[in-house]
Amino acid sequence: MKIKSIRRANNLAGKIVFLRADLNVPIKNRTVLDDYKIVMILPTIRFLLRHNCRLIIATHLSDSRASTKPVAKRLAQLLDKKVRLVNGCVGDKVEKAVKKMAAKDILLLENLRLEPGEVKNNNKLAKSLAALANLYVNDAFASSHRNHASVSAIKKYLSSFAGLLLEKEILNLEKVLRPKQPLISIIGGAKIETKIVLLNSLAKKSHRVLIGGALANNFIAAHGFKIGESLVDKASLRAAASLIKRHKNIILPVDVLVAGDFKSNQVQVRAVNQVQQKDIILDIGPKTVNLFAHFIRQANTIVWNGPMGYFENIHFKHGTLSVARLVAARSTGQAFGAVGGGETVEALDMTKMGHYIDWVSTGGGAMLAFLGGEEMPGLRGLVK
Numbered sequence: 001m002k003i004k005s006i007r008r009a010n011n012l013a014g015k016i017v018f019l020r021a022d023l024n025v026p027i028k029n030r031t032v033l034d035d036y037k038i039v040m041i042l043p044t045i046r047f048l049l050r051h052n053c054r055l056i057i058a059t060h061l062s063d064s065r066a067s068t069k070p071v072a073k074r075l076a077q078l079l080d081k082k083v084r085l086v087n088g089c090v091g092d093k094v095e096k097a098v099k100k101m102a103a104k105d106i107l108l109l110e111n112l113r114l115e116p117g118e119v120k121n122n123n124k125l126a127k128s129l130a131a132l133a134n135l136y137v138n139d140a141f142a143s144s145h146r147n148h149a150s151v152s153a154i155k156k157y158l159s160s161f162a163g164l165l166l167e168k169e170i171l172n173l174e175k176v177l178r179p180k181q182p183l184i185s186i187i188g189g190a191k192i193e194t195k196i197v198l199l200n201s202l203a204k205k206s207h208r209v210l211i212g213g214a215l216a217n218n219f220i221a222a223h224g225f226k227i228g229e230s231l232v233d234k235a236s237l238r239a240a241a242s243l244i245k246r247h248k249n250i251i252l253p254v255d256v257l258v259a260g261d262f263k264s265n266q267v268q269v270r271a272v273n274q275v276q277q278k279d280i281i282l283d284i285g286p287k288t289v290n291l292f293a294h295f296i297r298q299a300n301t302i303v304w305n306g307p308m309g310y311f312e313n314i315h316f317k318h319g320t321l322s323v324a325r326l327v328a329a330r331s332t333g334q335a336f337g338a339v340g341g342g343e344t345v346e347a348l349d350m351t352k353m354g355h356y357i358d359w360v361s362t363g364g365g366a367m368l369a370f371l372g373g374e375e376m377p378g379l380r381g382l383v384k
């Protein structure tokens with residue numbers, strides 16, 4: 001893939017750069033709980049500062065009422081440098097703040113989702129954002145599947161480049177698209193409707209696709225087995241049935257952990273064809289972990305997105321944590337391992353083995369879209 005990288009931009013010196021980052025991090029009590037996305041953007045910021053640029057950094061937070069103030073604070077700590085926060089994204093206040101900037105100054109805008117035009121990919125908003133700067137850099141891989149003004153329409157109004165993180169995401173995830181075989185894909189979590197295209201495309205290139213989490217319930221039900229009271233998306237059962245019919249390399253759990261409710265500590269192991277009417281499937285079982293381990297140990301490339309069960313409850317975390325450990329152990333120089341998705345990375349962190357993984361993507365939905373071969377509005381014009 002060809003990437004229009006910021007490293008290839010001419011005359012960067014002294015420019016005002018609009019840097020679209022994805023600093024959509026978990027925040028509680030005005031404190032950033034996980035700064036991975038902020039840490040990962042630092043090389044791009046440092047690169048632009050070395051060229052004496054003035055930096056306007058913009059991000060969204062999924063909670064449209066949340067402020068980027070805690071992000072500004074954490075970014076300033078990590079850079080050991082002042083990060084000015086302006087109370088808005090466009091308008092007089094912002095324009096004045098930009099005018100006052102000197103070389104190497106950093107200004108962080110407020111949450112882009114405060115502007116209703118952002119999610120509507122509104123041209124007027126995109127034009128106003130673009131008017132603040134001389135150059136646009138998209139380093140928000142994790143938002144690039146969104147057709148939003150600050151990642152999509154804005155590129156019409158400014159000379160645009162890919163940031164260093166975006167570049168790294170593409171180069172690493174490309175290794176999954178063109179894998180060293182055998183490729184083992186592990187997909188869990190819920191929301192099957194967002195994963196059908198991906199599963200189809202991964203099944204075509206993978207040696208095996210291992211399925212766990214609530215996602216597996218749809219396949220188990222499509223196979224004709226009972227799933228009791230488990231989470232299922234009835235509208236997607238036909239798609240699940242068609243996937244397992246077409247792709248014999250899709251591997252489903254052979255046993256599961258069940259309980260009567262999500263908070264229960266009364267856990268039972270059931271063969272996948274023995275689930276009772278009142279059961280809720282909340283994790284993969286020990287035989288499934290063994291089966292998955294057998295395939296993961298054969299891999300030369302591994303991609304993993306989505307937990308294997310309801311790992312928030314201590315009784316149902318074993319499947320997910322076992323897979324995390326297996327993927328991390330195999331990734332240590334034997335296979336190329338790529339992992340992504342908020343909950344998946346959270347589980348990986350619990351094992352303290354995250355550093356063994358070759359690429360921990362900042363993207364959740366974006367990683368799935370990229371691997372599924374979807375056209376991503378944020379990459380249009382930047383990646384071929």
Ligand code: 3PG
Nearest residue numbers: 022024062142143364365
């Ligand atoms: C993410 O966290 O996956 C990205 O920041 C996208 O966030 P969104 O789902 O709110 O668009």
